[in-house]
Amino acid sequence: MRPIITFARWGNYTIVFKTLFEQLGLKVVSPEKTNQETIAQGVKIAPEMYCFPLKVNLGNYLSAIRRGANTVFMATSLSGSCRLRYYGVVQDKSLSEAGYKVNFITFDQSPRALYLKIKEVSGASFWQILKAVYFAFKELRFIEKLEKKGQYFRPREKKRGETDTILRETFFDLENIKNFKKFSELKKRTFEKISEIEIDKKKDIPKVALIGEIYTVSDSAINFEVEEKLGREGIEVHREMDLTYHLKKAIFPWKDWTIQNKINPYLKSTVGGHGRDAIYEMLNYVKKDFDGIIHLLPMSCMPESTIRPILEKIHLQSGIPFLSLSLDEQVGEAGVDTRFEAFVDVVKNHHNKK
Amino acid sequence: MIIGIPRALIYWKRPCFWEIFFENLGFKVLLSPLTNKEIIQKGTMVSDPETCFSNKVYWGHLLSLEGKCNFIFVPRLKTNKEKLEYCPKFFALPDLAKILVKTPILTETFDERREKFEKTLLKLGKKLRKNKKEVERAKKIAFLKEKELEKKKQKEFFEKIESKKPKIVLVSHPYNLYDDYINLRIKDKLGELGAEAIFIDEVPNPKTQHPIKSQVPSPDIQFHWEFGKEIMERISMILDYEITGVIELSSFQCGCDAVLKEFVERKFKKNKIPFLYLIIDEHTGEAGIQTRLEAFIDTLGL
Numbered sequence: 107m108r109p110i111i112t113f114a115r116w117g118n119y120t121i122v123f124k125t126l127f128e129q130l131g132l133k134v135v136s137p138e139k140t141n142q143e144t145i146a147q148g149v150k151i152a153p154e155m156y157c158f159p160l161k162v163n164l165g166n167y168l169s170a171i172r173r174g175a176n177t178v179f180m181a182t183s184l185s186g187s188c189r190l191r192y193y194g195v196v197q198d199k200s201l202s203e204a205g206y207k208v209n210f211i212t213f214d215q216s217p218r219a220l221y222l223k224i225k226e227v228s229g230a231s232f233w234q235i236l237k238a239v240y241f242a243f244k245e246l247r248f249i250e251k252l253e254k255k256g257q258y259f260r261p262r263e264k265k266r267g268e269t270d271t272i273l274r275e276t277f278f279d280l281e282n283i284k285n286f287k288k289f290s291e292l293k294k295r296t297f298e299k300i301s302e303i304e305i306d307k308k309k310d311i312p313k314v315a316l317i318g319e320i321y322t323v324s325d326s327a328i329n330f331e332v333e334e335k336l337g338r339e340g341i342e343v344h345r346e347m348d349l350t351y352h353l354k355k356a357i358f359p360w361k362d363w364t365i366q367n368k369i370n371p372y373l374k375s376t377v378g379g380h381g382r383d384a385i386y387e388m389l390n391y392v393k394k395d396f397d398g399i400i401h402l403l404p405m406s407c408m409p410e411s412t413i414r415p416i417l418e419k420i421h422l423q424s425g426i427p428f429l430s431l432s433l434d435e436q437v438g439e440a441g442v443d444t445r446f447e448a449f450v451d452v453v454k455n456h457h458n459k460k
Numbered sequence: 461m462i463i464g465i466p467r468a469l470i471y472w473k474r475p476c477f478w479e480i481f482f483e484n485l486g487f488k489v490l491l492s493p494l495t496n497k498e499i500i501q502k503g504t505m506v507s508d509p510e511t512c513f514s515n516k517v518y519w520g521h522l523l524s525l526e527g528k529c530n531f532i533f534v535p536r537l538k539t540n541k542e543k544l545e546y547c548p549k550f551f552a553l554p555d556l557a558k559i560l561v562k563t564p565i566l567t568e569t570f571d572e573r574r575e576k577f578e579k580t581l582l583k584l585g586k587k588l589r590k591n592k593k594e595v596e597r598a599k600k601i602a603f604l605k606e607k608e609l610e611k612k613k614q615k616e617f618f619e620k621i622e623s624k625k626p627k628i629v630l631v632s633h634p635y636n637l638y639d640d641y642i643n644l645r646i647k648d649k650l651g652e653l654g655a656e657a658i659f660i661d662e663v664p665n666p667k668t669q670h671p672i673k674s675q676v677p678s679p680d681i682q683f684h685w686e687f688g689k690e691i692m693e694r695i696s697m698i699l700d701y702e703i704t705g706v707i708e709l710s711s712f713q714c715g716c717d718a719v720l721k722e723f724v725e726r727k728f729k730k731n732k733i734p735f736l737y738l739i740i741d742e743h744t745g746e747a748g749i750q751t752r753l754e755a756f757i758d759t760l761g762l
């Protein structure tokens with residue numbers, strides 16, 4: 107049986123995973139964009155009490171399996187203390203109990219384990235794997251750069267919606283790119299286009315930071331496009347959490363030590379996941395004089411809900427506007443929008459009073 | 461000097477140990493009262509709405525101790541003897557406790573990946589200005605008492621196993637099993653319905669006890685949580701005996717149980733043993749539990 111690979115969807119990074127497998131010569135069915143329907147299907151077969159991202163992932167697999175995928179690729183035993191460790195096992199179990207016969211491939215997060223697994227599945231040579239990983243990494247950097255550009259340009263643009271149009275077109279083109287040369291061309295073209303956007307440089311713009319769980323923060327389909335929405339309201343959004351940040355931390359552990367040093371007065375231990383990072387980032391943003399913090403987490407996420415009282419304490423001490431939103435399958439877009447709108451008013455007031 | 465210990469959550473991981481240890485060091489120990497309605501209400505009010513029910517109860521106990529003692533003892537349990545982790549929510553308990561109460565918190569990190577339990581106890585003694593000899597003595601007495609309790613538990617278990625009544629195993633964490641207000645006296649209720657309740661805690665661990673009928677099979681999942689591994693091991697042990705049914709108790713929003721339940725349920729279903737999953741929270745009423753237990757006992761067809 108020739109493996110047709112699918113994987114969990116994760117915002118714009120999905121393109122990177124797709125490229126990685128395609129460059130290895132594997133057939134890929136990339137999951138559809140997450141919507142209410144996918145989530146509902148995932149919820150149906152997932153354990154009831156499990157956290158939200160697992161349910162979304164299952165929905166993503168189902169949409170891909172329906173289009174012919176027969177192999178699921180998922181990281182497991184991620185070093186950490188939270189439930190993410192058991193994602194692979196539990197997803198495998200849920201799929202097989204619901205009657206889907208798929209080959210579920212799990213791998214450890216260490217580079218070595220990942221390499222061995224890829225080699226086993228694809229049969230590619232070392233050189234080919236290295237090339238594919240390099241290409242994927244370049245794409246990842248490009249995507250993250252675009253996201254950062256978007257955060258900067260959206261509140262400043264003179265013609266509304268220009269930035270979003272360019273980004274959307276670029277991401278669409280990027281998905282269909284097969285070789286490195288075309289990728290470089292696209293990169294150049296996009297940066298040219300972005301530099302032509304007319305912006306108001308002198309505009310006084312309030313800044314808001316997004317902190318919290320990495321998946322909810324960086325997947326715009328899960329967090330109801332919070333970055334775009336705030337940008338359109340004239341607010342610059344900052345976000346440190348992205349895939350590179352996570353990978354960097356997995357390879358270089360000393361980042362964790364600095365974080366622990368900085369947050370010692372508040373929390374003296376890890377709580378699993380990115381619990382410590384959220385506190386560190388919030389302290390950092392308070393120091394940089396931001397106008398608001400939005401904390402996003404999946405409903406009942408163990409690390410994030412544990413540290414929320416600490417974030418609230420920092421909020422009370424510093425007076426920075428703070429909004430904590432738990433997302434799950436029952437949260438509706440209209441409800442979230444109302445809360446964002448109210449928060450925008452608070453942020454603008456805070457900014458004007460300064 | 462009085463040291464207060466909240467009688468919830470991590471207390472039940474080592475019942476008696478801490479009070480005897482501190483008493484033998486020459487301190488007065490004040491345990492928080494048994495869980496009651498007021499404590500739960502207090503705890504629910506101050507805690508994060510999405511944290512688990514057991515944690516909320518703990519905050520209630522902590523608040524009930526405020527102002528009544530010089531220190532409140534909140535240890536940070538990270539890993540146990542087998543180098544397996546505790547629930548990640550335990551890691552942040554002392555820090556969160558400091559936000560809630562003004563009474564100073566006495567704490568020490570118990571991480572056996574880094575240092576032995578005994579050594580951490582010495583450090584704790586040093587914080588209380590006690591020398592090595594005194595700590596060693598107190599530790600010895602506390603360990604002896606703990607062993608005694610363990611023996612008593614096992615004796616009770618074998619008595620229960622011999623009895624003629626239908627045996628029902630209760631799978632849960634110790635803080636749900638031994639707190640009668642939280643589990644709504646489920647043990648007594650099962651007794652009234654004519655069944656014998658066996659706590660999963662009482663089952664001898666195959667590691668310390670020689671397995672009677674069969675060798676311990678290798679588990680189908682490797683947990684990095686201490687309770688996960690222990691419960692799975694004990695379940696494979698209890699399957700050697702004749703049991704009629706299983707009830708798993710879980711506190712609402714417990715993240716670890718969401719994982720655990722999947723595998724516990726699978727294990728019992730494979731062996732064709734009826735399984736009931738009950739979730740408890742601050743709104744659970746006695747009548748509701750009673751109905752479900754009666755229905756469950758009826759389905760067993762005794």
